[in-house]
Amino acid sequence: EAGVTQFPSHSVIEKGQTVTLRCDPISGHDNLYWYRRVMGKEIKFLLHFVKESKQDESGMPNNRFLAERTGGTYSTLKVQPAELEDSGVYFCASSPLIWAGGDTQYFGPGTRLTVL
């Protein structure tokens, strides 16, 4: 069974440019999550999809970030325009069950975003 995949693995862009990150969850997983880790700090929750619907986007930093999940399969996270403080590692995770607080989330390898 393929794990969670993320593309690209690395992205270097100039301030003001647009970047789109993609996440493919494990097949059949209805729950999809985005997290971000700024260097040296904790991994922080950004948002949660159940199928194609946003269940919780309370962690999204501001309106420069837009997440979508077309057809309840893969998800994209777009940053437009990118700022220096957006640099970090963006993780995607998925889980198969209705979230009951104890479900394991399966993480992808992350996308390392550097904004210059």
Place this chain on the structure above:
Amino acid sequence: AQSVTQLDSQVPVFEEAPVELRCNYSSSVSVYLFWYVQYPNQGLQLLLKYLSGSTLVKGINGFEAEFNKSQTSFHLRKPSVHISDTAEYFCAVSAGNQFYFGTGTSLTVIP
């Protein structure tokens, strides 16, 4: 509100020595506790989790953790580490639909 503290950002240890990675949490509600490991260039992998029942939880690769409610701790231990255990370790609590992570502990096993 939930928070997780991993007191040690870096832990060097000699091969075959024991190791303990510390994790303390605070929460106003009941939580579930997790330890994840990230090997270089890989995603986070679940080591073990505590949901309920026995406070001593055994995970993969010989790791175990003990839930201590009175001390709000969930320390990770291994009696004898191997070179391949070199990685970053994250403690997390879940409440509702979110995971709250600590800042991570980088374990380096020295030959």
